[in-house]
Amino acid sequence: MIRLGLLDFDTSHAVEFTKRLNHVDIAESQWVQGAKVVIGCPGESKLSPERIPGYTAQMKKYEVPLVDKPEDMIGKVDGMLIEAVDGSVHWERAKPFLEAGIPCYVDKPFACSVEDAKKMVELSEKKKLPIFSSSSLRYATEVVDYLADAKHGKVLGAYTFGPASTHERNPGLFHYGIHAVEILYALMGPGCERVTCSHTKDADVATGTWKDGRVATIRGNRAGGSAFGFTAFAEKGSFSSPVGTGVIYRELLKRVVEMFQTGKAPVAASTMIEIVAFIEAANRSGANHGSVETVKG
Numbered sequence: 001m002i003r004l005g006l007l008d009f010d011t012s013h014a015v016e017f018t019k020r021l022n023h024v025d026i027a028e029s030q031w032v033q034g035a036k037v038v039i040g041c042p043g044e045s046k047l048s049p050e051r052i053p054g055y056t057a058q059m060k061k062y063e064v065p066l067v068d069k070p071e072d073m074i075g076k077v078d079g080m081l082i083e084a085v086d087g088s089v090h091w092e093r094a095k096p097f098l099e100a101g102i103p104c105y106v107d108k109p110f111a112c113s114v115e116d117a118k119k120m121v122e123l124s125e126k127k128k129l130p131i132f133s134s135s136s137l138r139y140a141t142e143v144v145d146y147l148a149d150a151k152h153g154k155v156l157g158a159y160t161f162g163p164a165s166t167h168e169r170n171p172g173l174f175h176y177g178i179h180a181v182e183i184l185y186a187l188m189g190p191g192c193e194r195v196t197c198s199h200t201k202d203a204d205v206a207t208g209t210w211k212d213g214r215v216a217t218i219r220g221n222r223a224g225g226s227a228f229g230f231t232a233f234a235e236k237g238s239f240s241s242p243v244g245t246g247v248i249y250r251e252l253l254k255r256v257v258e259m260f261q262t263g264k265a266p267v268a269a270s271t272m273i274e275i276v277a278f279i280e281a282a283n284r285s286g287a288n289h290g291s292v293e294t295v296k297g
Contacts (some may be wrong), residue, residue, distance in 0.1 A: 002035035002260045005073035005102075006064075007093055008084035009055040010045035013107055015062075016249050017081060021257075024062045032253040035260060037081070039073050040064045043093075047086040047169045074100045079260040082106045086169050091116040098123045098131070103263070105256045106133040108182070109174045109279070110272050114296060117276045121269040132256065132265035133272050135182035137162070137228060139251035142241045143186050146232060153235025157215050158187040162228040162243075164204055164220025172283035173204055177220035179228065181279060183243065184208075184218045187232050190271045192216075192278055192295050199286030206282035208295070273297050 004021065006014055018037045019026040042056045059066065067073060070093070073080070080097045082090055087109035094104045098120070110133035111117040124131040137143070146152065164177035173181055188210065197206040202223040209215050228243035255266045277297035285293045 003038045003078045004035050005077035006037050006040040006081045007070050008043035010048045010051045011083055011085040014055050014083050015058045018062055020253055030250050034257040037064055039076050041067050041070045071096055080104045087112040087174055088169050091119050094120055103129040104131050108135040109178045111276050112174050114277050117273045130259050130263050130265045132259045134267055135179045136248035136252040137179040138182045138186045140243045140248050142243050155187050155232050155234050157233040159217045160184045160230040161219040163226040173279045180218045183230055184216055185275055188216050190274045194292050194294055195281040196290050196292050197282040197285040198290050
């Protein structure tokens with residue numbers, strides 16, 4: 001059984017992941033095998049500090065031992081779940097654990113700058129550790145099933161959409177738009193070279209051009225509903241689907257546990273960095289009247 005530490009309780013993921021890994025307070029169909037949260041640290045938050053007391057109480061209810069300082073978990077765990085909803089602190093949160101030789105899953109967004117993303121990857125590579133970050137929407141059933149069905153042929157382009165509320169600490173699409181961006185990258189794969197984005201108070205619409213000439217668009221909505229969905233344009237026709245959220249945490253956690261077991265992340269580090277670079281470029285474009293911006297990964 002892999003022993004996991006969990007840092008920062010300012011997100012529902014702290015509780016929801018613990019339910020599934022520790023098999024408490026949730027249907028057996030949602031259980032994930034192979035790892036258990038054995039210790040946690042509530043941490044601190046500049047983004048949503050009001051969430052910490054309630055989630056701390058729930059973690060105590062689930063009998064997870066808690067410590068006051070993150071470093072107090074070192075020596076007691078085989079892997080870490082870095083859960084701060086604030087992507088701008090992920091580098092400082094992950095650094096002590098990576099330096100101590102502990103592999104990390106870093107929740108979305110991986111980072112809010114390419115600089116921070118590269119620092120985490122470089123340190124993990126120096127220490128020969130896996131590091132993994134992903135939105136749970138990458139592993140939504142509809143997305144996974146579509147990609148597994150070879151009858152569609154190669155994806156030539158895509159359109160994804162989802163809610164995209166914003167917060168100054170997770171600028172632009174880093175906050176909630178990251179989910180629709182991850183679906184886009186699941187469908188398209190890496191290789192985006194440039195992005196243009198239209199930004200209004202109600203939406204961000206970012207279009208990327210890949211180095212092989214393929215084009216794909218993500219729409220992040222701040223008005224008119226909160227559904228996720230995608231359309232893929234493939235060699236053998238187009239396909240549209242809503243994207244459900246019923247099993248996304250379970251499916252993500254299966255990949256997280258597998259990463260800790262095998263030492264191999266399911267998403268390449270270069271792709272994780274590129275996703276951050278894509279959002280950085282989209283944010284620059286949206287702030288500059290839709291200018292064409294280079295993806296600087």
